[in-house]
Structure formats: C-alpha cells, structure tokens
Amino acid sequence: MARESFDKEVQLLRLLALAGGAYNRQQFAARLGISVHTYDKTMRYLKEMQSSLKQPLSPEQETELSDGLRYNYYESADPLLLFLFRAKSLKESESVRLSTILTVLQDQSLTAKELLDCCSETMSADYPSPDEKTIRGDLKYLEEVGVIVRTSDSRPFRYTAAIGLINELSDDELIDLYDYVDVMANTQVPSVQGYLLRDTLKKALRKRGFDPSAAETHLYKYHYHSRILDEAHLHTIHRAIRERRRIDFVYHAPRKGKNYAAKNTNPLFEREEQSQTQPLLPLRVIYDHQYGRWYLIGHTQRNAIAKFRMEGITQIEEGEVVSEEEFNRHLNTVERQMERSWVVDTLRTIKVVARFFNPERPGSNFIRERVEAQGQWGSITEESDESFLYTIMVNGIYEIKPWLRSFGSSCEVLEPAWLRKEFIAEWKEIQAHYEPVRKNI
Amino acid sequence: MNPFEKIFNYQMLSRLDESNAFALTTQERAWLKMLLSHQSAENAFTSDTLGKLRGLLADEAAADIRDIIIEKAKSREKHVYHPMLRSLRRIIAQGFGSYITYRLKHGGMRNQFGLPLKLEYSMVKREWYLLWYSPRSRMLMATKLDNLIAADAVELHADRAASLHRRASELLHNRKQQAVIEVVRMYNEELSRILYAFSCFDKTVSYDEQADLYHIHVTYPADEGEYLLSKIRFLGLRVRVAEGNYLKRRMWESSSKAIARYGIGE
Numbered sequence: 001m002a003r004e005s006f007d008k009e010v011q012l013l014r015l016l017a018l019a020g021g022a023y024n025r026q027q028f029a030a031r032l033g034i035s036v037h038t039y040d041k042t043m044r045y046l047k048e049m050q051s052s053l054k055q056p057l058s059p060e061q062e063t064e065l066s067d068g069l070r071y072n073y074y075e076s077a078d079p080l081l082l083f084l085f086r087a088k089s090l091k092e093s094e095s096v097r098l099s100t101i102l103t104v105l106q107d108q109s110l111t112a113k114e115l116l117d118c119c120s121e122t123m124s125a126d127y128p129s130p131d132e133k134t135i136r137g138d139l140k141y142l143e144e145v146g147v148i149v150r151t152s153d154s155r156p157f158r159y160t161a162a163i164g165l166i167n168e169l170s171d172d173e174l175i176d177l178y179d180y181v182d183v184m185a186n187t188q189v190p191s192v193q194g195y196l197l198r199d200t201l202k203k204a205l206r207k208r209g210f211d212p213s214a215a216e217t218h219l220y221k222y223h224y225h226s227r228i229l230d231e232a233h234l235h236t237i238h239r240a241i242r243e244r245r246r247i248d249f250v251y252h253a254p255r256k257g258k259n260y261a262a263k264n265t266n267p268l269f270e271r272e273e274q275s276q277t278q279p280l281l282p283l284r285v286i287y288d289h290q291y292g293r294w295y296l297i298g299h300t301q302r303n304a305i306a307k308f309r310m311e312g313i314t315q316i317e318e319g320e321v322v323s324e325e326e327f328n329r330h331l332n333t334v335e336r337q338m339e340r341s342w343v344v345d346t347l348r349t350i351k352v353v354a355r356f357f358n359p360e361r362p363g364s365n366f367i368r369e370r371v372e373a374q375g376q377w378g379s380i381t382e383e384s385d386e387s388f389l390y391t392i393m394v395n396g397i398y399e400i401k402p403w404l405r406s407f408g409s410s411c412e413v414l415e416p417a418w419l420r421k422e423f424i425a426e427w428k429e430i431q432a433h434y435e436p437v438r439k440n441i
Numbered sequence: 442m443n444p445f446e447k448i449f450n451y452q453m454l455s456r457l458d459e460s461n462a463f464a465l466t467t468q469e470r471a472w473l474k475m476l477l478s479h480q481s482a483e484n485a486f487t488s489d490t491l492g493k494l495r496g497l498l499a500d501e502a503a504a505d506i507r508d509i510i511i512e513k514a515k516s517r518e519k520h521v522y523h524p525m526l527r528s529l530r531r532i533i534a535q536g537f538g539s540y541i542t543y544r545l546k547h548g549g550m551r552n553q554f555g556l557p558l559k560l561e562y563s564m565v566k567r568e569w570y571l572l573w574y575s576p577r578s579r580m581l582m583a584t585k586l587d588n589l590i591a592a593d594a595v596e597l598h599a600d601r602a603a604s605l606h607r608r609a610s611e612l613l614h615n616r617k618q619q620a621v622i623e624v625v626r627m628y629n630e631e632l633s634r635i636l637y638a639f640s641c642f643d644k645t646v647s648y649d650e651q652a653d654l655y656h657i658h659v660t661y662p663a664d665e666g667e668y669l670l671s672k673i674r675f676l677g678l679r680v681r682v683a684e685g686n687y688l689k690r691r692m693w694e695s696s697s698k699a700i701a702r703y704g705i706g707e
Contacts, residue, residue, distance in 0.1 A: 006445060018636040021645035022655065049451045085444045086451035098447070099456035106462050145448050146467025163463045164497050165470065173490045179530060180485040180522070184476040187521055187562060190506060192444050193472035199454075200463055207461055214534035219561040219572075221665075222641030235443055238506050254633040289515040290675075291637040311633075343513045357702070363546050373516045373567065403514070406675035409698030420703070426677055427699040433681060434693035 007314040008034065009087055010229050012042055014311060017081060017226045049083050081228055082195050093127045094138075101138055102147065102161055109151040109160035112136050166204045178205055178215060186220045189287050192231045224292020230310040237282050237296060237316075244327040246281050246319035247298075252312045280306060281322055283331050288343045290403070295344050299330040305337060307344045340395045342376065342403070347396030352378075353415040354404055357387045367410050374403065389414075444468070467501065474498040475505050481522035519568040523586040526560060529571060531594075533557050538597045538605070541573065542590040550590060553577055556605040557592065564641075565668070574609035581612050583664075616662045620669070620685030624655040628679040635679055638672055656683060670695075 011032055015023075023031065029039040097119065104110065104118045112135050120129045130138075139159055142148045151158045169177060178201040185194030202215045240247050280298040287294055294310035337346045358365050371380065371390055378392030394400050397419055404411050405423070413420045447453065448464055457464055476482070477498065482491060532539050542552040555573040561583070562569050569586040597605070624635055632655060636646065643660045657680075661669050670691055673680055682688045 018633070018640055019646045019648075019655075022648040027648070027650070052455050053451050083451065085449055086454060088445045088447050088450050090447045090450040090452060092452065094447070095450060095452045095456055099453060099460065099462065102457060102464055103460040103462040141447070145446055146470065147448055147464040161463070162470075163465055165465055165473075165494075166463055168493065168497060169490075173486075173493070175531075176486050176490060176527065177494065179526065180476075180482065181473065183481075183485070183522055183526075183562070184479065187564070187567075188476065188479070189510060189512065190472075193468045194476070196444075196449060197465070197469040197473060200465060200469070203458065204463060211534075217530040217533045217560055219559045221561060221563055221565075222668075223564065224637065224641050226637070226640055232444065234506065238509055241509050242504070284511055285509050286511045286513055288513050291634060292640065293634075293637055338511070341513065369566075373519075374514070376514065399514075402675045402677065405677050406671040408670075408674050408695035409702055412699075412702045424700065424703050424705065427696045427703075428705075429678060431693065431696035431700060434689055434696060437686070437689045437693045 005315065006084065006087055006232060008032070008038070008042060009046070009084055010232050011311075011314075012039070013046070013081055013084055014226050014229050017229075045087070046083070049086055053083060053086065079195050079223075079225065079228060081225055082192070082199075084229060084232065085192055085196065096123060096127050097130055097134070098138055098142065101135070101142065105148055105159060105161040106163065107161075109158040111156040111158050112139055113156065115139070115159075166201070171208055171210075174201065174204060174208070175210075175214075177201060179218070182215075182218055186218070186223070189227070190231050190234055192228055192234075195228070227287075227292040227294070230294040233296075233310055233313055233316060234285065234294075236318075237285060240282050240318055241284075243321060244281075244324060245321050246279050247316050248279050248319055249313050249316040251278055251308055252314065254309055254312050278306075278308075279319060280308075281327065281330060283327075283334050284338075285310075286338075286344055290343070297334055297338070297344065299334070305334055305346060307346075338395075340377075340393055342394055342396075342399035345394075345396040345399050347398075349393050349395055350397060351415060352392050352394055352397060352400060352404075352413070352419065354390045355383065355387050355412040355414055356390055356407065357410045357412070358385070359410075367407065370407075470498055470501045471504070474501045474503065475507065479521065481520065484520075484522045484524045485527070516565055516567045519566065519587070521567075523569045525586050525589060525592070526569065529557060529560055529586075529592055532592065533559065535594070536597065536602050538595040538602070539573075539592045540595060541571075541584070541592050543584050544588040544590060554595070555582065556597075556602070556609060558609055560586075574605060574612070576605065576608075579608070579612075581609065581616070613662075616664065618661055618663050618666065618685070618687075620659050620661070620688050621683040622657040622659060622673065623681045623683040624657070625679055625681060626652075626654055629653065629655070631679060635676060638676055642669070666691075 012028075015028065015031065025036050025039055029036045032039065034042075100119050100123055101115055104115065104122070110118065112132060116130065116132050116135050119135065123129065139148065143150070143159070147162055148159045149162045151160050165177070166174065178198070181194055181198045181201060185191040185198055188194075202212075205215055206212055237247070239245075279301055280296075281300075282296060282298045284297045285294060286297060296308045296310055296313060298306055298308075300306045338344065340349050356367055356371055359367055368388065371378075371388075375390060375392070378390050378394075381389040381391065383389050392400070397416075401419070401422075404413060405426070413423045446466065446468075448466060453464075473494075477491070477494060486494065538554060538556050540552060541555050541557075542550060544550050553575060554577070555575045557571055557573045558581075559572045560569060561572050570583045571586060571589060571592070573582050573584065574580075575582050622639065624632060628635065636657070639657050639659065645658050647656045647658065648654070649656075659669065666687060670688060673682065673688070673692065674695065682692055
C-alpha cells in the first residue's frame with residue numbers, strides 16, 4: 001500500500017485558513033486541482049474529525065467549515081489547524097484495541113498474555129476478539145511511538161503507559177508544565193508536538209478537577225495560524241538532512257494558482273503536468289516571521305542554491321546519501337550566502353541607509369524600540385533629538401523594503417538613491433489614491 | 442519522527458478521552474526536553490519541579506530539530522516567560538481581583554484595584570502584558586509585565602466578580618472595529634503572500650469572480666488599528682483600504698507626511 005500522504009488535506013486547510021469564505025466548491029476544487037467530488041469527500045472527513053474532537057467552538061467559528069477557519073482572538077488559543085495531525089487513518093477495530101490496551105496500562109504493568117485476557121473481557125462484542133499475535137503487534141507499535149514502556153528486562157516483558165510526566169507531578173506542578181508547554185508551543189518553532197502535548201495536559205488538568213477555563217489564561221497576538229501546516233514536512237526534511245540524503249518532490253510554485261495536483265492513476269496520463277520532480281540536497285529550513293512562512297533551502301544537481309516555499313512541496317521521497325564532505329561544502333556556501341539575507345534573498349549585497357524619526361509625542365520611543373527589535377544585524381547611529389540613522393548591508397532590497405515601508409512617514413530612505421526614488425513614487429501613488437478622503441475630513 | 446501517527450488519530454483521541462486515559466509519545470517528550478533547555482524554563486518552574494522534569498526526560502533522545510532551522514526577520518525577544526506569569530495566571534484562573542502596582546510611563550507609580558482578565562504575549566514586541574479591567578476608570582488596561590511591580594490577590598464575592606466580568610466583556614466587544622481591504626487586481630498574482638500577511642487577523646475573504654477582485658474583511662480591536670496600518674503599509678501598492686474611514690484617513694496622513702520627509706511639497 002502506498003504511504004498515506006496528507007498533501008491534499010494540508011493544501012485544503014491552508015486555502016481555508018488563508019482565503020476562507022472566498023470560494024465556492026467549484027472554485028475551491030479548481031484551485032486545488034482536484035475534482036468537486038474529491039473536495040466534498042475531503043471536507044466531509046475534516047468535518048467528521050472536527051465534530052468528533054468536540055473542539056469547543058465559539059458561535060463565530062461554528063459557521064460552516066467551508067466558509068473558512070475563523071479565530072476569535074479573545075476566545076481561545078487552541079490551534080484549530082492542529083486537527084490536520086489527527087487525520088492519519090485508522091481502522092475502527094484498531095482504535096478500539098489500542099485505546100483499550102492503553103487504558104488498562106494506565107495504572108498497572110501487564111504482559112502480552114494478561115493484556116490479551118483483559119482485551120477479551122473489556123472490548124465490546126461488536127469487535128472481533130484479538131489474538132496474541134495482534135496484541136504483540138500493537139504493543140510493538142505503542143512501544144515504538146513511546147506511549148508505553150517495558151517495566152522488566154526479562155521475559156515475559158511487562159508493559160505500562162509512559163505517563164510519568166503527568167502522574168509524577170502535583171497539581172501545582174502540572175499547571176506550571178501546562179503553562180510552559182502552552183507558552184513555548186505558541187512562541188517558538190516548531191510547535192506541532194508542543195500543541196499535541198498541550199492537548200493532553202489540558203485533559204489531565206480537567207481530570208484533576210480544574211475548570212477548563214483555568215487553562216485559558218494566555219493570549220497570543222498575533223499568530224500566523226497556517227504556519228503549523230508546513231511543519232507536516234519538517235520531520236521528513238530533518239531526517240533527510242541528518243542522514244545527508246537527497247530528496248525528490250513535486251513542487252507547485254504558489255504563484256501558479258494551483259496548489260495541488262491529484263496523482264493520476266490512469267497510466268496513460270502518468271506524465272506530471274505541473275512540475276517536474278526536483279532532486280535536491282536539503283541543507284536548511286528557514287522560518288520567516290514576517291509572514292509565518294517556511295522555506296526549504298537546498299543544493300540542486302545543477303550546482304546551485306535553490307529555495308522553495310514549503311507550502312508548494314508535495315510528494316517528498318527520500319533519495320541517495322551524499323558524502324559528509326559534499327554536504328558540508330554546500331552547507332557552508334549556503335550559510336555564507338544567506339548571512340545577509342533579510343529572509344532568503346541571495347542577490348548582490350547592497351548598503352541601505354535610512355533615517356528614522358522619533359515619535360513627536362513624548363512617552364515611549366516605539367519607533368526606536370521597533371528598529372532595535374526588528375532591524376536584524378543593521379546598526380544604529382545617533383543623529384539628532386528628532387532622528388537616528390539605520391545602516392545595513394543586505395542581500396537585495398526586495399525583502400527589506402516592505403519592512404522599511406511599514407514605518408510610513410517615520411522612515412526616510414537615504415541610500416541607495418534609486419530606492420529613495422522608488423519610495424517617493426510609491427508614497428505619491430498612495431497619497432493620490434487616498435486624496436479624495438482628505439476632502440471629507 | 443512523524444507527526445502523522447495513528448496514536449494522534451482523532452478517533453483514538455476521543456476513545457482515550459472517554460476512558461480518561463492518556464497517551465504521551467516520544468515525539469512530545471523530545472519536544473519538551475528540547476524546550477526545557479531554553480533559558481526561560483528557569484522562570485517557569487520552581488527549581489525542584491524543573492529538576493524533576495529533567496529527571497523524567499533524562500532518557501529521551503536529544504536530537505534538536507532546531508539545528509536545521511534558521512529564523513529570519515524575528516523580533517528580538519525581550520522575554521519568553523516572565524517570572525510573574527505563575528502568580529498572575531493563578532489569580533486569573535481563580536477569578537480573583539487584585540491590587541495592582543505598576544510603574545507609569547513618565548515615572549512614578551500607581552496602585553489600584555482591578556480585575557485581571559488575561560495574560561497576553563505580543564509576538565511583535567515579544568513581551569508579556571497583563572490585560573485587566575479598572576473599575577475606577579472603567580477602562581480596559583494593558584500593562585507590560587516589565588512595568589508591573591506587584592499584584593496581590595483579593596478574593597471577590599461571586600456577584601461582584603460576575604458584574605466586573607460582564608462590564609469587561611462589554612468593553613472588549615465594543616472595541617471591535619471592521620475594515621475592508623481590497624487587493625489591487627494587478628497584484629492578484631501575489632495573492633498568496635498578501636493573504637499570508639493578513640492571516641494573523643480575524644478575517645474573511647470574499648472574491649468577485651467577474652471582476653476578479655478580492656476583498657479581505659478584517660475585524661480588529663480599536664487599539665490595534667496602528668498595527669493593521671503597519672501591515673497595510675508593509676504591502677505598499679498591493680492593497681488599499683476600501684472601507685474604514687479612520688484607516689483611510691491615516692493612510693492619507695502618513696503618505697502625505699512621508700512625501701514631505703523627502704522634501705517634496707504638496
């Protein structure tokens with residue numbers, strides 16, 4: 001059986017999160033490059049998942065899923081998109097068996113034989129009684145993912161649930177742990193595993209009698225919610241990088257409009273229409289805090305640095321291993337070239353100088369604070385009481401330009417001259433657009 | 442390590458819920474171990490608890506996935522975990538009021554009674570705030586934890602707590618503003634990044650197929666108008682404020698002022 005891929009779900013959820021409400025079924029399907037039938041089927045699955053997870057939804061979120069995923073900022077910090085990672089398919093009988101095993105192992109350690117008896121007793125008659133081989137297979141899986149541990153070194157092995165992290169902690173300590181996981185999952189990358197852990201700890205608090213609202217004391221503004229979808233590929237890439245392994249994948253440039261192409265099962269149409277698979281030696285992953293987007297950076301066989309938006313990557317396959325020497329050589333090149341990238345740009349390095357104006361109102365100097373906090377490796381020189389200079393050597397200007405522009409009239413570009421001209425032209429155009437507003441003031 | 446595991450499956454999860462059982466995987470423990478090495482762990486736990494946690498995680502693999510990640514354009518972190526979070530979150534969870542002592546912007550300090558509502562972390566400023574309701578000024582307050590000197594819990598009568606909460610949530614609700622941002626059609630090719638830039642707001646998108654025009658309908662708290670404006674300026678000519686007089690006026694003001702900065706008269 002082919003490995004289950006979640007590319008379709010990732011793309012669909014991303015489109016819902018980004019452009020929620022904008023498209024009807026046909027338009028959605030067309031943009032995803034799938035049939036309306038497949039769209040409906042995937043939506044049904046997602047809805048089923050959402051309702052069975054009983055995520056507490058606010059009235060605003062309860063609108064149809066197809067209208068998009070909306071966040072009411074003040075209601076909850078639960079990441080709605082996390083349910084993507086709950087999508088792995090599982091036979092009903094298997095989920096019953098695994099949860100039965102885990103339940104009986106919560107507070108005791110048992111052997112496979114004892115578990116077999118337990119399962120036969122406790123499992124509903126609607127499901128076939130498992131045999132010993134099945135139970136051993138289940139135990140192997142549960143041990144592999146780490147949810148159970150062996151408690152003895154000699155046969156017959158005894159197993160118990162690996163929940164010391166919950167059981168060994170006092171109520172107060174559990175609250176501290178929940179909070180820490182909540183804070184770190186929300187403020188650091190990567191965060192999917194943290195959010196999964198947060199879910200479990202939240203339940204542990206509930207079980208100990210804490211009001212669910214007691215878990216909702218923190219808010220985070222603002223999150224790029226779809227960032228966690230891209231973590232779907234992160235672990236595959238991490239393994240490839242660790243093993244110095246090339247990967248192949250199909251890339252859909254986000255600009256082209258179609259985010260996913262169904263794999264054609266008809267051999268007559270086997271040819272990939274969208275994009276070629278790209279053999280790439282993955283080197284680093286970049287997270288861009290300005291948009292909440294991820295990039296994969298690697299080395300192509302045509303001997304060049306290549307950058308891919310993580311969201312366009314589908315159907316990753318692992319390829320051959322390269323030598324340590326080759327990997328390090330390319331990694332050094334990438335690190336050198338990207339040292340001065342505002343995000344990922346590797347164009348020629350340019351000196352940018354800008355004058356920033358302190359706020360006219362007395363009080364905190366939020367302009368200065370923002371430049372100091374976000375100006376990356378740029379340097380600040382004092383100029384006068386009204387202003388200061390900011391200088392940076394940066395690869396290309398395309399990535400830093402929006403940041404400079406976001407300061408509005410508090411930033412005046414001095415160098416390079418052509419960038420200064422561009423800013424003047426843009427502000428003129430913006431002013432012209434809003435000119436009619438002035439007449440209404 | 443693959444986040445798509447059978448053990449995370451939604452049916453699995455709801456069955457475990459029903460039987461009050463827990464499943465903790467190696468992945469989650471490895472993630473926690475990785476993040477306990479962050480310096481902010483010292484502020485989040487007593488040293489006993491931290492020692493206990495590290496002991497419980499001692500056997501987990503130490504591979505750090507962050508080794509392959511480079512973070513760009515990140516705001517410098519003032520702090521991730523503030524030492525006062527622990528006591529404040531308990532006051533909030535218990536529904537207590539508090540005598541709040543804080544430093545004022547222009548020097549000096551103030552002490553007044555208030556109802557702590559939430560602890561808020563700004564991903565932009567990378568620091569924590571306490572959101573609280575001040576009955577004296579009938580206002581919602583946001584105080585940087587760095588400016589907070591003390592917050593002593595005060596037990597409240599249930600009726601009093603309920604009425605304070607009601608007033609606070611009314612104020613929160615009344616602060617909501619709406620605006621419509623239009624994606625300039627010429628830049629539809631860049632729709633993805635434009636939508637990403639606005640994906641941090643509470644918003645919906647509408648699309649007029651005939652005109653091939655996208656509108657982003659943003660709901661935002663009134664005091665976040667400046668942040669929304671900085672996003673609009675960030676995108677430059679790609680977007681325009683279609684509805685929202687305050688935002689339009691501010692865009693006109695900042696473009697006019699910017700032009701003046703460059704020494705060009707009107």
